[in-house]
Amino acid sequence: MKRVSATETVKYLKKEVGVCGWVNRRRDHGGVVFLDLRDRSGILQVVCSSKLAKDIKEEDVLAINGKVRKRPPEMINPNLETGKIELEASRIEVLTKAESLPFDLKTQELKVSLPTLLDFRPITLRHPKSKAIFRVQEEIIDSFRKNMKDLDFFEFQAPTIVPVATEGGAEVFPVKYFDYTAYLAQSPQLYKQILVGVFEKVFTVTKAYRAEPSVTTRHLCEYISLDMEMGFIDSWEDLMDICQILIYNILSDVKENCKEELKMFGQEVSGLGEPVPRLKLREAQQIIFERTRRDNRKEPDLTPEDEKEICQWAKEKKKTDLVFITHFPAKKRPFYTYPDPEDPEYTLSFDLLYRGIEIVTGGQRIHEYEKLVKNITKFGLKKKNLEFYLQAFKYGMPPEGGFALGAERITKQILGLENLREASFFPRDMGRIDQRLTTLKTKRKK
Amino acid sequence: MKRVSATETVKYLKKEVGVCGWVNRRRDHGGVVFLDLRDRSGILQVVCSSKLAKDIKEEDVLAINGKVRKRPPEMINPNLETGKIELEASRIEVLTKAESLPFDLKTQELKVSLPTLLDFRPITLRHPKSKAIFRVQEEIIDSFRKNMKDLDFFEFQAPTIVPVATEGGAEVFPVKYFDYTAYLAQSPQLYKQILVGVFEKVFTVTKAYRAEPSVTTRHLCEYISLDMEMGFIDSWEDLMDICQILIYNILSDVKENCKEELKMFGQEVSGLGEPVPRLKLREAQQIIFERTRRDNRKEPDLTPEDEKEICQWAKEKKKTDLVFITHFPAKKRPFYTYPDPEDPEYTLSFDLLYRGIEIVTGGQRIHEYEKLVKNITKFGLKKKNLEFYLQAFKYGMPPEGGFALGAERITKQILGLENLREASFFPRDMGRIDQRLTTLKTKRKK
Numbered sequence A, B: 001m002k003r004v005s006a007t008e009t010v011k012y013l014k015k016e017v018g019v020c021g022w023v024n025r026r027r028d029h030g031g032v033v034f035l036d037l038r039d040r041s042g043i044l045q046v047v048c049s050s051k052l053a054k055d056i057k058e059e060d061v062l063a064i065n066g067k068v069r070k071r072p073p074e075m076i077n078p079n080l081e082t083g084k085i086e087l088e089a090s091r092i093e094v095l096t097k098a099e100s101l102p103f104d105l106k107t108q109e110l111k112v113s114l115p116t117l118l119d120f121r122p123i124t125l126r127h128p129k130s131k132a133i134f135r136v137q138e139e140i141i142d143s144f145r146k147n148m149k150d151l152d153f154f155e156f157q158a159p160t161i162v163p164v165a166t167e168g169g170a171e172v173f174p175v176k177y178f179d180y181t182a183y184l185a186q187s188p189q190l191y192k193q194i195l196v197g198v199f200e201k202v203f204t205v206t207k208a209y210r211a212e213p214s215v216t217t218r219h220l221c222e223y224i225s226l227d228m229e230m231g232f233i234d235s236w237e238d239l240m241d242i243c244q245i246l247i248y249n250i251l252s253d254v255k256e257n258c259k260e261e262l263k264m265f266g267q268e269v270s271g272l273g274e275p276v277p278r279l280k281l282r283e284a285q286q287i288i289f290e291r292t293r294r295d296n297r298k299e300p301d302l303t304p305e306d307e308k309e310i311c312q313w314a315k316e317k318k319k320t321d322l323v324f325i326t327h328f329p330a331k332k333r334p335f336y337t338y339p340d341p342e343d344p345e346y347t348l349s350f351d352l353l354y355r356g357i358e359i360v361t362g363g364q365r366i367h368e369y370e371k372l373v374k375n376i377t378k379f380g381l382k383k384k385n386l387e388f389y390l391q392a393f394k395y396g397m398p399p400e401g402g403f404a405l406g407a408e409r410i411t412k413q414i415l416g417l418e419n420l421r422e423a424s425f426f427p428r429d430m431g432r433i434d435q436r437l438t439t440l441k442t443k444r445k446k
Helices: A007-012 A114-119 A128-150 A189-199 A237-257 A259-264 A281-292 A304-318 A369-378 A383-394 A407-415 B007-012 B114-119 B128-150 B189-199 B237-257 B259-264 B281-292 B304-318 B369-378 B383-394 B407-415
Strands: A016-029 A032-039 A042-049 A061-070 A085-096 A174-177 A180-184 A201-209 A222-231 A278-280 A322-326 A343-347 A349-354 A357-365 A400-406 B016-029 B032-039 B042-049 B061-070 B085-096 B174-177 B180-184 B201-209 B222-231 B278-280 B322-326 B343-347 B349-354 B357-365 B400-406
Touching (some): A007 A016, A007 A042, A007 A061, A016 A042, A016 A085, A032 A061, A042 A061, A128 A201, A128 A237, A128 A407, A189 A201, A189 A222, A189 A383, A189 A400, A189 B128, A222 A407, A237 A322, A237 A349, A237 A407, A259 A407, A278 A281, A281 A304, A304 A349, A349 A407, A357 A407, A369 A383, A400 A407, B007 B016, B007 B061, B007 B085, B016 B042, B032 B061, B042 B061, B128 B201, B128 B222, B128 B237, B189 B222, B189 B383, B237 B259, B237 B322, B237 B400, B278 B281, B281 B304, B281 B322, B304 B349, B357 B407, B369 B383
Parallel strands (some): A042 A085, A278 A322, B042 B085
Antiparallel strands (some): A016 A061, A032 A042, A061 A085, A174 B174, A222 A400, A357 A400, B016 B032, B016 B061, B032 B042, B061 B085, B174 B180, B222 B400, B349 B357
């Protein structure tokens, strides 16, 4: 018998069908058993005799044949796509037996702590709200890709093992690469720039790695970076123009295509279409100072509290959840960042904040070979280790720039999640790679 | 003035336009200079006075304004999309100066050795034939994604830092992960299986890593893996059925959408639509023995020569470039591979060969918890390190399986490239991460 999905059964009233899935819930009423069968499409109520349902427990995997029929009026469930029908089972095959779950998967909210959520990730992901998070993330990534392709950008796959740490400093993972030490890429930056010299406009959906030495709610050691880079820009503000359109398109797509998921999290996508304010870092800090008397006006970056405050300001004054912060100090940005010709202490760089957190970072890059070489030396990096990258500039690179979006952060902000880990299938942090590191037998010798 | 691309100029006959790009070639004829301007769309001939073209050299980056006009009949170039027109330049702005190239980029074939091709990758990628390779690769990946989505598979982003080496043995890169040793994923295998328990049908475009300790023409240390996995299979042959359709669709898309690129490499996509023969490993070895008298009938795998020979057989006898090899010995496949119930020394596994090389590997997986635990012990792995993965099976997993395609290998075979490195933007091998490792200052202390 042809298998149909749980929600497709509504099209087969009074017909025989086959369905497959997991037992989400079992209820016994005298001689009758109700099984809620869960598959990737949703939930279907199955009715059968206790004899047929003998020994069947929650999370068992079943193949069921039966006839689709209307539920009695008093049994109709308006919250369920299949709420008006049920399947009268004639045959149940147990494909796989399951052990008893360590917690209840059936509640509307999954009532477990974050460590438990992650310790039991293969199981907690089966909860509808967990799945919904990743449907939204898939939509964000698809929307990014579609927008870039519509703008005639070339998609490439960026390498992730790199010979040098380029975004600066300590927060990089070393890889034992035969007789050498290599690193995990902190971003696809150098490669997307090289490819501007080849395809002019490029993007990639890739992994970036940061050896974040502390546990926060907003960092992951491995995250999804949505990167774009383009040549022949007239001004670095072109980049913010494209970024604004892109973000609004992504948010619109989520609003349009993830209605159910947004509802589950009680969230709305708001403020679309408003122009996004663009503030210099120093202007933003002045506004924050005036609003809170917190004086960070000489700091080289916004603190997490500052990011929240300036987004609050944008919400109140400009009716938008988004705000660009521009002109970060040169010493706080990587060596390739273009200095502001009007004040070279600052750079033609920007962050985009969304509901209190940075979700995009970007800017114009230095495209002149001599200038770039000078900056490499100034930043204390070895030119010898960057010769490969420098070729792209030695042999002619147009004025160019780009930006990168963090997919998990956008997901978290749209759905109002508390912790970035909830927006990563298998989050890696200081204390965990799937299992807690302390439970793994892989401790290094000092 | 609005910028148009080089090939778009044909739509602007007798109009003023702006174009941007690199100088592909400069030719001087008395007082007149011809510049071939190259941008991502193609080549445009620009005509100007020697005064206007003063000091302009190849690979300089220019912005040019001018008027589009018909070429004189004797100047028409039928091989060029813009061959009937040229741009009469009125203004040339040099955006960036370039140094003289170390080799000639203008020849139809790029006449450099493989080491030079890779040493100067940021520049050699600018050659039209290099770009064409990655247009084909982009098409392959897009086609894979589109086919999977059409079949209602969920796309996920697989983690690449993993806690244990799962595909066996030595060929794995260790990562210094805070106080622990982690590894680079040899495949997204365990994660796609876990997610079958959540979404039933999943796929990912991801990176896989193999510390391949030798230099061959068919291996990369970091490669693009196109992975799928699905639950509720009726038989492991379902997987080969889907694989066959998928590969034919990918090849058809390349045939349809990469005509120009195929022509450049003198290649055709052939034999589409023929059923793909399915041979057990032992049957294939018998055929090879009978054809060549080379007796590998007791070997646990095909040698590279065997793969070529059996594809030659398929071409001659079955009119197809593809052949499935099935039933590999259990000891040569990973611990999760399903044993053949009729002969447990062998497995329900397959490879797909294309024009002499394996491009897909797949099979049914063990979905029963107890059986899987037994096999983990049998393979000498620590159950403790796989507890996370095992949850997916402890709490109910349907019969399932999947396969993975190597994107670079398919690209190489379609275009008839000699070395897999040509099909990777930035190939990593024992001797190279962008630069040759010997030129980098990153040698580890013993």
